[in-house]
Amino acid sequence: MxxxxxxxxxxxxxxxxxxxxxxxxxxxxxxxxxxxxxxxxxxxxxxxxxxxxxxxxxxxxxxxxxxxxxxxxxxxxxxxxxxxxxxxxxxxxxxxxxxxxxxxxxxxxxxxDISVINNYEKLFSKQSKWINCENNFASIDNFVLNNWKERLYFERLERKSKTIEALLKESKNDWEAVLFKMLAKNFGLKVNGESFFSIAQSLDFSIIRKTQPNQQTLEALLLGQAGQLEDDLQTPYYLNLVKDYKFLKQKFNLENNQVAPVQFFRLRPPNFPTIRLSQLASLYHKYQNLFSKVIEINELKGFYDLFKVSTSKFWETHYTFQKESKALNKTLTKPFVELILINTILPIKFCYAKQKGEIIDDNIIKIASIIDSEKNNIIKAFNNLKKCSSSALDSQALIQLKTAYCDKNKCLKCAIGNSFLNK
Known part of the structure; x- marks a missing residue:
């Protein structure tokens, strides 16, 4: 009890x-x-x-x-x-x-009533289970589940808002700087997310603004801060990047000793940090005021168009500085753009609207509902119990459900747990 x-x-x-x-x-x-x-x-x-x-x-x-x-x-x-x-x-x-x-x-x-006690004991039985209600999850009423998922999705947005609000305070309310840091982290994905975030943290965003007009200079800045310009290579492009970075390092008194090392191990070549940093540089070279464009766009197609960027020319035939590869235009893929939307753009738009006292919940729901569901172990396990994740709204909600309720045994505060106890 x-x-x-x-x-x-x-x-x-x-x-x-x-x-x-x-x-x-x-x-x-x-x-x-x-x-x-x-x-x-x-x-x-x-x-x-x-x-x-x-x-x-x-x-x-x-x-x-x-x-x-x-x-x-x-x-x-x-x-x-x-x-x-x-x-x-x-x-x-x-x-x-x-x-x-x-x-x-x-x-x-x-x-x-004894039935209330029995339902409680079944829910919290000591059997080894992935979630407490896994034996009954398939029977949950769809109306209850769908309403709860929508609320869970906004709970997750609120949780992400706390990170954004902390970064805003740190950057003196510079939304462009916060967007850059959030994008950098998500361009690094799971393996290099913290490393890319530390790169963004190591730079004042004013330096990004000053280097934006020249794509090679911006790329040199990011690759240099990532520690990728410290080898003894003699290729022309590499030497130009080294030269640019040395100038920037001296001019802006840059340090990268607090930057977490980037990883290549167990990554598919399109996700190599060299490729992702070049794409990030291309994005910021293309758009001088990216934040205002993010706020203006309210349709999914507009975001796909916004993130239609690729690497600089050198990386079309390389994944690393050392080895040439088959020529390929390395644009941001649709699934990658959707991850950026889920983890950065929609939380930023939600947080900005909240700060302005505006309500854009319907627009966020509309976009999140037509983005494909994420694919990970949590979503796979829920779908094995009951097919319940077909959109990004669903997958984000289920991640929130698992991490904030199931893992913490908060069944009594969960609409699903309550529905079982009420039977």
Whole structure:
């Protein structure tokens, strides 16, 4: 038995509310169960109860056992002087306020239907399961699931907004700088994301602005900060990049000793850091004010057009500086652009609108709903239980579900978990 479960039972009145009595036989009529308090202090504020003939207004405290009141030293805490009812699973002792007045106690186990307990025990059984409700997930009502996924998607956007807001504070509200840092991280994907982010962090965005007009100079800046211009190679393009980077390093007093090393190991050649950094340089060479364009665009096709960029000419025949390869125009692919949209562009647009006091939820839902679902182990596992992810909105929602609810056993705060408990 968890205390959270008792909170859930009280909050949603999952017990026989008629003929309730305290352990001393006094009748209880619940007018208002109170407001759930998630911080310190009593568990439910501003409840209204009729105890016997008297109407009371105050707080409700919930424990597994009555004796937990003393275990938590509530009898010495004035914050609990206004508790009008002590709700427990098992009553094992009388409790008192700081002034020694007795507090009425409700023993919940006397008033709960056995089916509620059975559903709870099934959900939280100790069997080894990927998620607690995996045996019942396929039976979840589609209306419940779809509504919950939409809410989960916006929860995930809110979580990403915290990162964006921290970067905004750091950059003195420079949205262009924040967009560059977020894009850099996502251009690095999972393997080089932190490395690319550290490259972006090692530069003041004003340096990007000053080098944007010349694609080779911008590429030299990014590759140099990534530590990719430190070999003894004699090819003309490489030597030009080294020359440009040395000039930039001296002019802007650049350091890259805090930049995390980039990785090539176990990457497909199109995802090599050299290729991704060249594409990022091309993007910023092409658009002087990328952030304003991101905010203006409201259609998916517009974003595909915006990110229609490729590498510089040298990288059309190379994946590394050392070895030439078959000529290929290395443009950003549709799946890659969609990852950028999911992880950077839509969160940026959401956060910017929120800061401006605007509501663009419908537009974000529209775009996220027509982008293909991500493919990863979490999505695969959910789809094996029930086909439920066909769009980016779905996949982002399910990632939020797994990481913020399932992994933390927060079934009582989950619409899916609640639907099983309510059966």
């Amino acid at each position: 968890q205390e959270d479960f008792l909170h859930y039972i009280w909050k949603h009145k999952k017990f026989q509310i008629n003929n309730l009595k305290t352990v001393l036989g006094k009748s209880i009529i619940i007018t208002n169960g109170g407001q759930h308090n998630l911080n310190s202090g009593p568990d439910f504020f501003n409840a209204k109860l009729r105890l016997g003939e008297q109407l009371w207004a105050g707080n409700v405290e919930i424990h597994i056992k009555s004796s937990d009141w003393f275990l938590h030293n509530h009898e010495q805490d004035r914050a609990y002087d206004n508790v009008i009812l002590h709700v427990v699973w098992e009553h094992d002792t009388d409790v008192f306020r700081k002034d020694n007045t007795s507090i009425p106690t409700l023993q919940l186990k006397d008033f709960i």
